[in-house]
Amino acid sequence: MRLPTHQLPQALIHTPYGRDASIAEALLREAGATSRVCPDLASLELALGEDACFVLVTEEALRGTDLGGIAAKVAAQPTWSDLPFIVLTRGGGGPERNPAAAHLSEALGNVTFLERPFHPATLVSIAHSALKGRNRQFEARARIEELRESEERLQTALLAGRLGSWEFDIEAGVLTSSATCKAVFGRGPNVPFTYSDLLASIHPLDRDRMQAAVRASITDGIDYAIEYRTLWPDGSTHWAEIRARVVRDRYGARPRLVGVSSDITDRKTAEDRLHQLNETLEERVALRTTELRRAHDAALVEAAERERMEDLLRQSQKMEAVGQLTGGLAHDFNNLLAGITGSLELLQARVRQGRTAELERFIGMAQEAATRAAALTHRLLAFSRRQTLDPRPTDVGRLAAGLSDLISRTVGPSITVEMTSASNLWPTLVDPNQLENALLNLCINARDAMPDGGRIRIEVENVILNPLQAEPRGLSPGGYVSLGVTDTGTGMSPDIVERAFDPFFTTKPIGQGTGLGLSMIYGFARQSGGQVRIHSEVGRGTTIRLYLPRHLTSAAAPEEASLSPGLPPQAEPGETVLVVDDEPSVRMLVVEVLGDLGYAALEAEDGRSGLEILRSAARVDLLVSDVGLPGGMNGRQLADAGRALRPGLKVLFITGYAESAVMGAYPTSGMSVLTKPFALEGLAAKIKALIAGDPSPS
Known part of the structure; x- marks a missing residue:
């Protein structure tokens, strides 16, 4: 139990003669009490208070003195306190035989008389009992204070909730109510409010229902909960909500209804208005x-x-x-x-x-x-993301390392090139040639941003983007290979960064840039299923980072370029190629190349005329067709129709760009694509490889 005292309880000693004080102090110490010696009656009276545990005095110290001040303090003690006094006497006995002792008992209240001489253990025992009794009083004080604090908290909660508390003594018929409860019935806080006043305040049409609810709660022990109209002294009508419960004392007697009341007039008014609104709802x-x-x-x-x-x-x-x-x-x-x-x-x-x-x-x-x-x-x-790509599983780290010498020679000796590549890089499905062009282009841009020299750092790493990280980058959550190029150059302002991917936008002097480098990189990254992002600060440099999707197959080894292209391959006797293109100059060039290679050539200017030739008995070893043809039949449709007529027909598409709606994702087996403009040697190699049955002509 908590003892809320301002200081430790002390036993007060008033034995002013001889060595009594020091002896008493020593004995009380054995009883477990700390003590304070009061040399005179005035200091004793001043020390009396709630924190004193008991008082030890001698009868001769009080004889012939005015005990009025002490008696007044004793009489003014709170209800929990009954301060013990131990009076040491010299003969004469207790109050029943000693008038002086009777006078002291009347003045001091809780007095224990100990006649001298006595055994020290007797005083220790009496002091210990007095201390124990006083501690119980302190515990009672703590409980009373806790109850008071609890009552204050309850009253605060009731006031905050605008709830009025009340108690009705059923047997005595006495109603006790708080000021808030009286206000619910239109009464002031100081106006008497009896149970009869309560009944008179209830609307006549609700009074019988209220009394029946009270009887049911008393008889059956059920909670009392009711809403009824109230009539205020000013004649206005209000609504009250009452909730209560029957409680009894520890012996099961003295039944009382204890509860709360609240004014619900505003709520009832709103409900009535809602009811009226519902009646006119239709x-x-x-x-x-x-x-x-x-x-x-x-x-x-x-x-x-x-x-x-x-x-x-x-x-x-x-x-x-x-x-x-x-x-x-x-x-x-x-x-x-x-x-x-x-x-x-x-x-x-x-x-x-x-x-x-x-x-x-x-x-x-x-x-x-x-x-x-x-x-x-x-x-x-x-x-525009419509270029023809040749995507392959690619190790980006190995690709970047292979370009390191070329990048160093390109940017010059005044710029340091640093390259870091994480171990166990994932492969990514990209066109390696286009990725090389993109990386070289980024390094050239970085070089141009550092006219006085600086450092370029190339970083390749695996990254896993969760939804919160992927969304700002315009990507789907998952694994990506990140290729970043960072320079220590002049940097870009936010408005320049915003326009950096626009075609033909450049900050370089006239004649030093087309403004297509970054736009090409952006298109390549998006067509490869990835993204590119720029972070730049003026005066501190720029980082451009490509995010390329992880591919689950292993990266292919880099192809070795042929050092001796050799002579163009020649046709076998009788081999014939059908050329379909709506541009006469292109048809003429292709036919000339075919003639130089020894092939017979058939020409058609659109898909329908080309299909007529395929329907004929003419020999056709290879169909060379533009993708975009006039007349309602494009190159892919012509190829599909031709293969239906001639299964296994080899097809070479020549096109300005690979239209996904026409070509699908990639050409099927026996088909290849050649992008315009093309070298005649490349055209010859494609034609010969397709006719010879090479599954992947290059």
């Missing part, structure tokens, strides 16, 4: 339906107008993007066409003049410009 539903229909029609009109405006905005943005794209294309292609047409005009003029010595130079200039134009279209196709 009418209001019809009215509301009409209003909603009108609002719906208005919303449809507004949505249509908003959609029209959004279409106008999208069209405006599309035209702006197309303008930017076509402007960049026109600039670059005009430069390239100027080189091609100028070289051809000079070539034509030199032939007329008979000056053949410079022909090779002009031919080389035209071929170089044409090659650059082809590279430009490949970059555009990469950005």
Whole structure:
């Protein structure tokens, strides 16, 4: 039990003669009590208080003194306290034989008389008993204080919940109620409120029901719970909710109803209003339906107008993007066409003049410009994610390591190249050639961002992205191989980062960049099922990171390039190739190549005329067809129809880009794709390999 005292309880000693005080202090110490010596009666009176455990005095110290102050303090003790006094006497006995002792007993209350001389153990025993009794009083004080605190908490909770407490003594018919309870019935806190007043406050139509509920609770012991109307002294009607329970004393007697009351007028008013609203629900539903229909029609009109405006905005943005794209294309292609047409005009003029010595130079200039134009279209196709890829299981770490020497030579000696690759890298399904181009392009961009030198760090690692990590990157959760290129260059501002993947957008000086490098990398990453992200800080550098999906098969070993291409393979006698292309110049070039290789050639300008040839008895060893053909039949449809007529027909598609809607995911067995523009040697090798039955012509 907690003893909430301000200081440790002490026994008070008032034995002012001789060595009595020191002897008493020693004996009380044996009884387990700490003591305090009061040398005079005034100090004793001052020390009396709730924390004193008992008082030890001698009768002669009190004889002839005014005990009024001490008697007043004893009489003013709280109900739990009965401070023990031990009075040492010299003869005369207790109050029954000694008038002086009787006077002390009357003044001090709880007095034990000990006649001297006595055995010390007797005083120790009496002191121990007094201390034990006083400790029980302290425990009673602690319980009383806890009960008071509990009562205060209960009252606080009742006030917070606006609950009024009350108690009804059933046998005496006495009602005791709190101020909050009186307020529920419209009474002030100081106004008397009897059980008769309570009955008079209940609405006449509810009074019998209330009294029946009280009788049932008393008789059957069930909880008393009821709601009824109340009539306030000002004539207004309110609602009260009453809850109570019958309690009895420890002997099962003196039954009382103890409970709480609350004002529920606001709730009842809301319920009545709701009931009234429900009674007119059908009418209001019809009215509301009409209003909603009108609002719906208005919303449809507004949505249509908003959609029209959004279409106008999208069209405006599309035209702006197309303008930017076509402007960049026109600039670059005009430069390239100027080189091609100028070289051809000079070539034509030199032939007329008979000056053949410079022909090779002009031919080389035209071929170089044409090659650059082809590279430009490949970059555009990469950005649009419609380039023809040759995906293979690839070890990105091994691929990056193989490029380290080329990257170091490309960026120059003023830039340090660091490369780290995690062990046990997962393979990823990508076109290794395109990935090499992307990595080299990123390193060149990093070099250009560090004109005064710096450091490039290439990192390859496995990463697993959970949904929270994958969503901001525009990826699905799962495993990815991360290829990051970090430089210590000038960095990019947020608005530059936002536009970095736009085609033809570049911050490099005129003539030093096409603005297609990052857009090509973005298109390649997205077409490979991955993503690319940029993190950059102005003045601190840039990190560009590719995320490529994990592939579950092992990576293939890198292919060794052939060092001696050799002579173009020649046709076997009678081998025939059907060429289908709506562009006469392309047909002419293919037929010329076929003729140089010894193949017989058949020509068709669209899918339907090509199908007629396939239906005929003419020999066809290989079908060479453009993918996009006019007349309602594309190249893939022609190939499928041709194979239905001639099972095992070999097919070579030549196309500007591989249209997924036409080609499907990848060509099937016996089919191959050659992307325009192409080298004639490459065309010859593809044709011969397909006719010879090579399952994977390259």
